[in-house]
Amino acid sequence: MTGTSHPDWLASLRRVARAKADAAGLPTRRDEAWKYTDVAALGVGSFLLAEQPRGAVPEVAPLGDTIRLLLVNGNLVAAPDEPLPAGVVVDRLDSGFSAGVVQAHLGQVIPADAKSLATLNSALFADGVVLRIGAGVKVDRPFEIVSFGQGGDEPVAFHPRCLVVVEEGGSATLIERHLGSGSYFSNSVVEIALADGASLHHYKQQDEAAHAVHVATTGVSLAGGARYAGVLVQTGARLARHEVHAALGGQDASFGLDGAYLGAGQQHLDTTTFVNHVAPGGASRQVFKGVLDDQARGVYQGTVLVQRGAQKTDAHQLSKALLLSPHAEMDGKPELEIYADDVKCGHGCTVGDIDETALFYLRARGIDEATARHLLIEAFLAEVLDQIEVEPVRQAFAAVLGERLEGAHATRRSDDHRQG
Amino acid sequence: MSDGMEQVRSLTDQKYKYGFVTDIEADVAPKGLNEDIIRFISAKKGEPEWLLEWRLKAYKLWLGEIEPNWAKLHHPPIDYQDAYYYSAPKKKDGPKSLDEVDPKLLETYEKLGVPLHERAALAGVAVDAVFDSVSVATTYKGKLEEMGIIFTSMSEAVKKHPDLVRKYLGSVVPYSDNYFATLNSAVFTDGSFVYVPPGVRCPMELSTYFRMNAEKTGQFERTLIIADKGSYVSYLEGCTAPMRDENQLHAAVVELVALDEAEIKYSTVQNWYPGDEQGRGGIYNFVTKRGACRGRASRISWTQVETGSAITWKYPSCILQGDDSVGEFYSVAITNNFQQADTGTKMIHIGRNTRSRIISKGISAGHADNTYRGLVRVLPKAHGARNHTQCDSLLIGDRCGAHTTPYIESRNSSARIEHEATTSKISEEQLFYARQRGLSEEEAVSLIVNGFCRDVLQHLPMEFAVEAQKLVAISLEGSVG
Numbered sequence: 001m002t003g004t005s006h007p008d009w010l011a012s013l014r015r016v017a018r019a020k021a022d023a024a025g026l027p028t029r030r031d032e033a034w035k036y037t038d039v040a041a042l043g044v045g046s047f048l049l050a051e052q053p054r055g056a057v058p059e060v061a062p063l064g065d066t067i068r069l070l071l072v073n074g075n076l077v078a079a080p081d082e083p084l085p086a087g088v089v090v091d092r093l094d095s096g097f098s099a100g101v102v103q104a105h106l107g108q109v110i111p112a113d114a115k116s117l118a119t120l121n122s123a124l125f126a127d128g129v130v131l132r133i134g135a136g137v138k139v140d141r142p143f144e145i146v147s148f149g150q151g152g153d154e155p156v157a158f159h160p161r162c163l164v165v166v167e168e169g170g171s172a173t174l175i176e177r178h179l180g181s182g183s184y185f186s187n188s189v190v191e192i193a194l195a196d197g198a199s200l201h202h203y204k205q206q207d208e209a210a211h212a213v214h215v216a217t218t219g220v221s222l223a224g225g226a227r228y229a230g231v232l233v234q235t236g237a238r239l240a241r242h243e244v245h246a247a248l249g250g251q252d253a254s255f256g257l258d259g260a261y262l263g264a265g266q267q268h269l270d271t272t273t274f275v276n277h278v279a280p281g282g283a284s285r286q287v288f289k290g291v292l293d294d295q296a297r298g299v300y301q302g303t304v305l306v307q308r309g310a311q312k313t314d315a316h317q318l319s320k321a322l323l324l325s326p327h328a329e330m331d332g333k334p335e336l337e338i339y340a341d342d343v344k345c346g347h348g349c350t351v352g353d354i355d356e357t358a359l360f361y362l363r364a365r366g367i368d369e370a371t372a373r374h375l376l377i378e379a380f381l382a383e384v385l386d387q388i389e390v391e392p393v394r395q396a397f398a399a400v401l402g403e404r405l406e407g408a409h410a411t412r413r414s415d416d417h418r419q420g
Numbered sequence: 421m422s423d424g425m426e427q428v429r430s431l432t433d434q435k436y437k438y439g440f441v442t443d444i445e446a447d448v449a450p451k452g453l454n455e456d457i458i459r460f461i462s463a464k465k466g467e468p469e470w471l472l473e474w475r476l477k478a479y480k481l482w483l484g485e486i487e488p489n490w491a492k493l494h495h496p497p498i499d500y501q502d503a504y505y506y507s508a509p510k511k512k513d514g515p516k517s518l519d520e521v522d523p524k525l526l527e528t529y530e531k532l533g534v535p536l537h538e539r540a541a542l543a544g545v546a547v548d549a550v551f552d553s554v555s556v557a558t559t560y561k562g563k564l565e566e567m568g569i570i571f572t573s574m575s576e577a578v579k580k581h582p583d584l585v586r587k588y589l590g591s592v593v594p595y596s597d598n599y600f601a602t603l604n605s606a607v608f609t610d611g612s613f614v615y616v617p618p619g620v621r622c623p624m625e626l627s628t629y630f631r632m633n634a635e636k637t638g639q640f641e642r643t644l645i646i647a648d649k650g651s652y653v654s655y656l657e658g659c660t661a662p663m664r665d666e667n668q669l670h671a672a673v674v675e676l677v678a679l680d681e682a683e684i685k686y687s688t689v690q691n692w693y694p695g696d697e698q699g700r701g702g703i704y705n706f707v708t709k710r711g712a713c714r715g716r717a718s719r720i721s722w723t724q725v726e727t728g729s730a731i732t733w734k735y736p737s738c739i740l741q742g743d744d745s746v747g748e749f750y751s752v753a754i755t756n757n758f759q760q761a762d763t764g765t766k767m768i769h770i771g772r773n774t775r776s777r778i779i780s781k782g783i784s785a786g787h788a789d790n791t792y793r794g795l796v797r798v799l800p801k802a803h804g805a806r807n808h809t810q811c812d813s814l815l816i817g818d819r820c821g822a823h824t825t826p827y828i829e830s831r832n833s834s835a836r837i838e839h840e841a842t843t844s845k846i847s848e849e850q851l852f853y854a855r856q857r858g859l860s861e862e863e864a865v866s867l868i869v870n871g872f873c874r875d876v877l878q879h880l881p882m883e884f885a886v887e888a889q890k891l892v893a894i895s896l897e898g899s900v901g
Contacts, residue, residue: 032490308818323833326800332828338843341815345843349828352836 006094009103017107017122024114031115036299036331037241037270039117043155044185044213049124050074050156058148063175064392066144069129073150073184074158076127087137087170093128093163101165102130109191109219111245111274118217118243121189125161133170135195142173142201142390149212151182160188166198166226173201175393178236183211191219194226196250201229203393207400208236210265217243224250224279231387233397234261234269235404241270241299248275248282248310259288260384260397262404263296263328270299273317277310286317289384291377291405292328303335304345311340317347322354322380324373377405449506455479458606461506465575465609468582478595478605485599491762492791492823493731495704498669505607505640564622569653570615571626574642577613584615588646592675592712592739600671600706600733604640608673611641616651616682625881627656641672647682649715654685656884670729671706680715680742685723687880689888692728699758699787702730709736710766713745713774721748722765723879725888730759735793737766740774740802747776750876754892755788755820764794764826769802769835778809781873785816791823798835805835813843814872866893 006014026045027034050073057077062068069090070078080090091098093106106128110118133139147160166172178186186208194200208214214237220228234240246255261269269292275284290298300319321330334347354376362372381401388394449460458479462472487498564571570581577585595605616622647653670692676684686709695702705728711720722736738747749765767776776796784790796807813822824841846868854864870877870892877888 311818321830323830323835326833328833329829329831331830332826332839334824334826334839334841336813336824336841336843337821338813338815338823339821341818341820341845343815343843343845347824347839347841349826349839350837351828351830353833 007096007099010094010106013107014123017119018124020114021120021123024119027115027117033115033272033301036301036333037239037268039213039215039239039241042213042239044157047155047157047185050126050150050158050184053077053150058150058181060146060148060177060179062144063177063396064142064390066142066175068144068146071127071129071145071147071160073156074126074147074160074186076129085137085139085141087134088139089130089132091130091132093130093161098130098132101132102163105165105191105193106163107191109193109221109245109247110189110217111219116217117187117215118189118219121159121161121187121217125159125189128161128163130163130165131174133166133172133198135167136169137167138170139172142175142393144175144177146177146179147186147188149178149180149182149184149186149208151180151184151209151211155183155185157185157187160186162188162190164190164192164200166192166194166200168195169197170195171199173390174203175390176202176204178204178206178208178214178216180209180212182209184209185213186215188214188216189219190216192228193221194223194228196223197225198223199227201389202231203388203390203397204230204232204242205397205400206232206234206236206240206242208240210236210238212237214240215243216241217245220244220246220255222246222248222250222253222255225252226250227254228256229387230257231384231397232257232259232271233384233401234259234271235400237269238266239268241272244273244275246273246275246284247278248284249278251279252281253279254282255284256387257286258384258387260381260401261288261290261298262381262401263290263298264293264404264407265296266294267296268299269296270301272299272301274303275305275315277304277306277313277315280309280311280313282310283314284316287384288319289381290319290321290330291324291381292321292330293324295325295327297329297331299331300349301333301335302347303337304347305337306340306343306345308339311342313340313343313345315343315345319349320380321351322377323351324353374405378402448504451504452501453503453505453607457505461607461609464506465578467578470586471578474590474595475606478602479607481596482599482602482606485602487599491733491793492789493733493760493762495731495760498704500603503669506609567620567623568617569620569622570613572613574608574611574613574644577644581613581615584646585613585644588644588675588677589642590675592677592710593673593708598708601673601708604642604671604673604708608640608642611643611672612645613643614645614653614655616647616653618649618651620651622651622653625654625656627658639668639670639672643672643674645675645684645686646677647679647684647718649680649682652683654687654881656687656881658689658691658884658887669704669706672708674707674709674736676711676720678711678713678715678718678720678745681717682715683719683721684711685721685881686711686736687884688722688724688726689884689891690724690726690728690732691891694728694759695730695757697757699730702759703728704731705729705734706731707734709734710739711737711747712739713742713747715745716742717744718742719746719748721750721879723750723876724752724763725877725880725884725891726751726753726761726763727891729761732759732761732763734763735765737768738776739768739770740776741770742774743771744773745771746774748879749776749778749780750879751780752783752873752876752888752892753781753790754783755785755790757786757788759786759788761789762791762793764792766795767797767807769796769798769805769807771802773804773806774802775806778807778811779875780809780811781876782811782813782822783816783869783872784813784820784822787819789821789823791825792841793825795827795829796837796839797827797829798832798837800831802832803834805832807835807837809839810875811839811841812872813841814869815843815845869893
């Protein structure tokens with residue numbers, strides 16, 4: 001997609017974003033929001049913008065019976081060719097067919113701040129996709145959007161873009177997967193607008209290639225009584241940051257996000273959330289569980305803002321991290337910013353090793369230490385996976401986590417063996 | 421509910437009790453800040469060359485720095501040239517004993533409820549009273565001297581114990597530490613100096629009452645407390661200030677050093693003028709307080725009750741260097757009207773098996789903003805480090821804000837860090853329960869708020885605990901939303 005083919009309003013949105021992003025440059029650790037994550041350090045600033053992919057479309061097995069879209073390096077290469085359920089539209093952002101809806105929402109849910117990498121995405125995305133669920137439409141089959149990164153001889157950069165609009169009383173399930181091979185920088189933006197009483201289940205898997213840099217900005221706007229339930233599983237990428245901006249603008253909206261991440265080697269996994277309670281009666285819940293091995297580093301930054309007038313808000317965030325190796329690191333910054341008095345808000349944050357007494361309990365029952373540790377870690381992460389209501393998705397996410405854990409153990413065992 | 425609103429109003433209408441000005445001819449340096457002023461301060465105090473050099477180094481660095489803006493505080497820009505940096509009560513050959521102290525000064529303390537001789541005699545408290553910038557009366561010095569404890573003003577310590585001062589001054593908070601500490605290093609006028617020799621347990625609570633007096637005089641105290649091996653000292657700091665319409669800047673530095681198995685307990689009740697109900701005036705309080713647990717199994721504990729000041733910017737911290745050392749931070753911060761507090765602590769775990777505990781209670785009413793900001797950092801060699809943090813906020817009324825910003829950084833897998841925070845209001849049920857048992861609404865609120873703060877207040881020494889409980893009650897009684 002080239003700039004010239006865009007409708008005027010979109011071209012102008014991109015121009016403004018381009019100017020902002022050019023002026024601001026990439027964020028550095030001097031920016032408070034990027035204090036713990038140095039996205040520029042891996043040279044992504046000099047990666048070339050990916051061109052139209054050539055060659056065969058990569059094979060990615062679907063997660064059950066889903067309505068699939070495949071993006072390669074940010075370009076839409078496979079759209080569903082089957083008839084869609086009534087009241088559902090899947091389209092390109094610039095097609096004109098959904099122009100009204102797109103224009104009303106695009107760029108509205110993500111931060112307009114120039115340092116945000118979402119601004120860079122607005123300036124540079126190739127094919128954007130819009131997914132629209134009509135009023136009162138309840139779609140049972142999950143949508144599955146796969147973003148595949150293909151690094152060539154030189155590392156490339158691309159900016160996948162997706163807009164999801166669920167109209168009054170509609171409901172849907174979205175599976176978002178990030179996979180790939182080689183070395184690349186994926187800077188994804190997903191904007192989700194939920195109208196009154198709309199609901200969305202959103203399962204995201206970040207299992208990018210080992211040398212990839214993944215930055216994702218997800219914006220969620222919730223009108224009255226809207227519900228969002230997200231689960232995020234991060235296992236891939238050399239450096240990854242998942243940033244969520246949720247605004248509970250309507251009364252009695254509900255936002256839930258659970259995350260599990262598993263880092264090993266030199267991985268750097270960052271989860272940053274910003275939940276903005278604007279209207280009264282909102283509920284938000286966040287639970288993040290991380291396991292960090294080797295020299296991996298985990299970051300959790302979460303802000304809950306309760307604005308004046310957002311009375312009866314019930315907001316909770318919890319971050320727990322296990323450090324499995326003496327060189328792993330965890331940095332947490334859970335923040336509460338409260339301007340209303342009749343609220344229940346709390347957060348908890350823990351960092352530590354596996355509970356010695358639990359380990360002792362299992363070992364006393366004849367289970368060897370490696371297996372016992374494995375069991376405890378699986379149990380630790382299970383709380384997050386159990387939030388997934390689509391069985392094939394839960395199984396697939398659990399399988400990837402299990403595989404990685406097993407891999408880490410295999411390395412450890414052979415290390416032990418060498419030392420022994 | 422409407423009763424509650426009435427009481428909020430009656431509370432906010434309360435005028436600041438300690439607002440009065442004592443008229444004493446001050447020996448004042450010209451207004452403004454430049455190298456000459458610093459030379460003037462240094463000369464006035466008869467300081468050695470190295471200290472003047474140190475001040476000038478700090479001043480030069482400060483000139484190139486900009487005021488930090490990361491805290492959740494809003495205030496008009498501070499004009500550092502529009503203030504006096506030195507003022508001392510006129511000396512008439514220097515007082516030899518309490519009888520010789522300017523009676524007006526003693527009167528001031530009496531108004532504050534600190535009659536020196538009585539308090540000293542009855543409570544067994546040694547008071548190194550700082551009146552504006554120079555210590556004028558020190559009691560119980562003899563008794564302390566017998567035990568080898570040095571408790572004196574910083575100016576005197578520079579003259580009498582230059583080696584100790586030179587060794588430790590700036591060793592915890594270097595002159596380059598932060599904007600306000602750098603300013604303090606350049607212009608500090610006085611403060612307290614305490615040295616407790618090895619194995620000595622200081623038999624009484626050491627206490628200094630700071631009080632700003634001369635108009636437009638910023639206070640730049642510098643306090644240094646050193647607890648040598650196996651010693652113990654408890655230090656109390658309490659403050660009130662006269663009522664003013666113009667903001668007064670206060671940028672103190674407190675440094676604590678605890679060597680092997682030594683313990684320092686530092687308690688503060690800060691009740692400076694908070695500004696009026698429209699948010700006019702009040703003290704700007706930018707303080708750097710830090711303790712170094714340098715020795716093995718040393719212990720530093722900060723307890724603070726912050727009810728005053730228009731702006732509080734304060735993070736009493738512990739550097740846990742020695743193995744098995746312990747750092748503690750207990751804080752109650754109450755903001756009302758347009759007060760803003762951004763306060764918390766830093767616990768830096770360096771040594772093995774270091775432990776830290778943080779309990780912070782923030783209470784916000786009126787249009788005030790109250791922020792807990794804290795850092796717990798565990799470095800790679802801090803095996804077995806342990807931290808527990810509990811931050812609770814209470815909001816009274818729907819125009820105020822309560823915020824929690826903890827930074828948690830762990831680089832050791834054997835360390836355990838736990839952080840918990842809650843935000844709530846006084847529940848109708850609790851109030852109803854208490855009122856049903858015959859308590860007035862004011863008494864009920866005071867009871868509930870004191871209960872909310874109990875975990876912190878119980879760490880204060882007796883002398884302060886009573887005063888603090890009253891302060892908590894006075895600051896907020898009846899203000900139920």
